Each structure stands twice: as C-alpha cells, then as structure tokens.
Amino acid sequence: MSDSTTQAEEKLDRPLGQKDADSPAETEPSQMRRVKERLTSPWATAAAILIATLWTIPTFGLLVSSFRTPEEIRSNGWWNIFVSPSFTLENYFDVLTVSGASSANLGQYFVNSLVIAIPAALFPIAIATMAAYAFAWIKFKGSGALFVLVFALQIVPLQMALVPLLQIFSQVLGISGTFPAVWIAHTIFGLPLCIFLLHNFIREIPGEVIEAARVDGANHTQIFFRIIIPLSLPALASIGIFQFLWVWNDLLVALVFSGGTADVAPLTQRLAELVGNFGRNTERLPAAAFISLIVPLIVFFSLQRYFVRGLLAGSTKG
C-alpha cells in the first residue's frame, strides 16, 4: 500500500511533459555533484539575489506601509520608515472591526471568504473522486469518449458559462446571490480539472489490489471507501489545497454569483471595490490587502510541498 502511494507521489512531483528519467538526485555520484557545483558562478548567485530582491520589494513595501500611521501613508513613502521608525496596528483595527457604511468591514468579508472557500474546495473534490473512480475502474461503453469530453471542457473559458448559469440560478433555482450559488458555480468550474487529475492518479493504483477486494466480494462502494480514498489521500490533499486557494483568490466568479453585498461577497470583491476608490482608501489598502493575503501565505509557507505538487499537477488548468 505504501509502495503505490510513494509511487504515485513521485508521479505528481514530476512536472507534466517530462519523460520518465531515472531520478538523478539519488544516483548521482558525489564526483559528478562537485563538477556541477563548480558550474554555478558567484556572478550567477549575485544576479539571482538581485532578482529575488526586486521580486520581494513590492510586497515588502506594502507590508511596511500597513504598519505606518494613516498620515504617514498619505504623506510619504514606506522607505521613510528607515529614517523615522514607527509602528501601529491602527489600520488593521480600522479595516477589521469598525462597522458602518463607509468603512471597510473586512471582518465580515473574511468570514464570507472562508464560508465560500471551504465547501467550494470540498464539493468538487468529493464529486470528482467518484467520477474519476468510475472512469478508471468501472468498465462501460463510451467510457473513453466521455472522459475525453470532460477533459475537453477544461478549455471552455469561465466567461462562456457566466451569463446562462446566472440565468439558471436566478430564474430556475432562485438562489442567485447566496452562498449555495457560489458553491455550486465553483464546484462546476473546478470539476473538469479535478476529474482529470484524480483519474490520472487513481488509474495508477495497482489492479491486483482492486481485483483482490472484488474476489472477496466487495462492491464498488466498498472498494471506493476502503481502497481508493485511503490510497489517494496525498493527491486529494494537493488538489484540495490548490482548489481552496483558487477559490479564495477568485474575483470573477464572486462578482457574478455573490450579489456583491457584505452578506455573501468574499474579500477579493471588497478589495476590488476599495482599490476602485484609491484616493479615499489609501491608508486602508495596505492592511486590507494583507488581511486577504495572510491565508494564502500561511498555506503557501506551511504546505509548500503540497502546494508545489498541486501546481505541477494542475499546470494544465484551462
């Protein structure tokens, strides 16, 4: 069991479009390694550090800004903190807790984001795992053609589905502008990729394991719960994390299906509104942006392994 898991993990760790080369890291003799080390020049490292610095400065500047007083944010740049240091959490309290029509109200939107993203990550994973199992291990006529169709759906841009789906939600189901509408929309849009990736993974589970269970009299439901789910946990975690972040960071689906009120709309939508009136919200935006970034950054730094794996596997998301 652990064997097939590691096998499958390796499969996900390798970027798509790469041939099955023997993994060089383990077999590489130490002599070779030394040769390769010599190839990296100090100039290359210096250039790399320069690029890394350039890439980090914008985010770093915003983080520094978020801890400066509103007057300071408005009157000069964040680099002045090195000349006249100051520190305040005022902005964070302002955007999170002050309520009222003109305030940022981010506390509520933060809750909305969580309430949207958790189910919208779990629903597609569950439904996709079932469908992926059916495609991989239940033989039926037209299985191949149907799977290709599902794969092909990845190329349909979200924009193609927005208007009719909104009509279905508002006229047939009457749930437009509610949490279930956003959940269902994200579930639908996430399904093609989730089914495709999980199918690739579940198909690799050794046939003997499933055959043995079948001989023991297990039916599909039992096989699904006793073999497929336990063996696919690493893949489920990677793809689940990725779907969660995708939903958390999404703006388009939220704009169309959430109705745009503080009752349902997520953080991204409120941020887009705030930045739309940049002049009035200048001192609020750094703290507001960091409140929305904190969840992805925690996920990123604590689960980077899973995150990278999901990214490598998901790099064909259309």
Added chain:
Amino acid sequence: MTSEFFSDLAAKFGLMFLGLAVFAAAVGVILFLADRAPKRGRDIWQLLAFLAPAMILLGVGLVYPAINTAVLSFFNRNSSEFVGFDNYVWMFTEPTILTTLGNTLIWVALVPTLSTAFGLVYAVFIDKSKGEKVLKSLVFMPMAISFVGAGIIWRFVYEYRAVGFSEQIGILNQILVWLGQEPQQFLQNSPWNTFFLIVVMVWIQTGFAMVLLSAAIKGVPVEIIEASRLDGANAWQQFWNVTVPGIRGTLVVVVTTISIATLKVFDIVRAMTGGNFDTSVVANEMYTQAFNRGEFGQGSALALVLFVMVLPIVVYNVRVLRQQKEIR
C-alpha cells in the same frame, strides 16, 4: 467587535456546516443506495451513482451554458431578437474594442515570453546554489496571492503624486525623482500603461515558470552535461545545446499554460485601472459589456472570441503531450 458581528459569524458558519452536512448526506445516500442496489442491473446503478452527479453538474453548468453563450452572441442585447453577425461586426469596427483586442494580443505576446525567460534564467542561476530553497520561495510567493492583492501591491509601486503636491509615495516615482526626472502617471499614460499592467502578470507568473523549469533542469541527466563539458562546451553553449533541448517538453507546458492564463486575465485589469485609459482586455471587456452595461449579446460574442483564442493553444499543448507519451 460588536455582538452583531458574532451573530452574523454564527449564522454564516451555521449555513456552511448545514451545506456541508446536506452535501455529505446526499453523497452518502447515493452511495448507500448503490451499495444496496438490487442484484439485477447492479452494475448500471453503481456506475450511475458514481458518475451521474459530476455529469449532471457539468452538463447543466458548463456544456449547456457554453452552447447557449455561443447562440446568444447572435442575438441583441436582451436576447429577444436575432441579429446575425452584428455583434461581431460591432467588435471589429468599434475603436475601443479594437484597442481591447490589440491589448490582449500584446499581453499574450509578452507575458509568456518574459515570464518564461525570467523563470528559466533564474532557475539556472539558483540551481545547486546556496540557499536555493529560500531564493525559490521569494520569487514563487506571488503565485500564492490573489491577482487583486497583487494589483493593490503594484498600485502602491506605481502611485503618482503631482510635483509640489506632496512627496511621492510610490517607489518607482521616487526613484525617478531621485534621478532628477519628472514623476510619471504610470497607469494613465496610454499606451505604456498596458506594459505596466503586464509587469504585474509577469511578476506573478515568473515564479510558476521557475518552479516547473527548475524541476525539469534537475531532470536533465548529469552524464550528458558532463560529456558536453569534456567536449569543451562553455556554460553558454551548454545551456543552449544541452539544457534547453532537455527541458523542451516542460517549456511547452509552461508557455502554453501562461498563455491561457494571460488570455483570461481579468482581476489585474479590473483592480488596477478598471479597463480605463485604453487598458481593457477581452476578458474584462466581456464582463463590462454583459454585467455592467447589460449588453448580453456583445458580452457573449466577446466570450466566444476568447474561446476561439484559447482553442489553438490547448490543441497544440495536447498534441505535444500525446507525442511525448508515444515516445515514452
């Protein structure tokens, strides 16, 4: 924090757990029924139980809407009257929409090229160097945050203050001032503002390219690199003749994936300029037409154009992947 906030919180999480419970119950009932299906035709019932939920959702939520959008693009603004190709004629004659289409082409030409180039160079530079993990994380981090968040970060980088009104608060204009130049309105001066928006997308996508290419570079067999060294190849020749051919497959995946993401870019333009000052792109214009102006026919036509633009890239990607499978 008020008690109002907490009652709101309780209500929303209550709804969430209710939703999760209903979902779990529905899936549970479906699988339970499949488990207990009558012996006759059990296979079919079990197949349906596993497959039907996904197929129904995809059919209702994606296949039908996509076809419907294609049809709507031949109707007028509220879909009541057939107008033939009017929406498409409008698209290719209206100057603002032509600018939008042109901008989208600039985006899709520059973002994949620049991101892949930066990502590749960076991946080569940090390969096997000290602190590789940290250096990787720093460039990769923008990938985790939302496009809207990135938009805000860069709004502050580009922020402009008129001379004499106050000190500059955007670092880019401050640097210009330090160099003795006039500060610029980076996001308003067309056509250069589009390039400053593109910088944001490149900033995000470089990390993605770097991580994939870095993994691929580590997959190039050391023996080949060593052999080329013994043949007297310098670092530059090694890079072009050994490394690049060795990672071709991954390069294709990276370029095509970023191209598709770029064609659909919406949040960055929305958050930074709202599509004003001649910076709109197709994905943003589609939203503006359909949801801000209620022009569903024109919005649908733009969505269809987006689909047509994405299609060849995906077909190419799939073909390359299949060829590689055959070689394997």
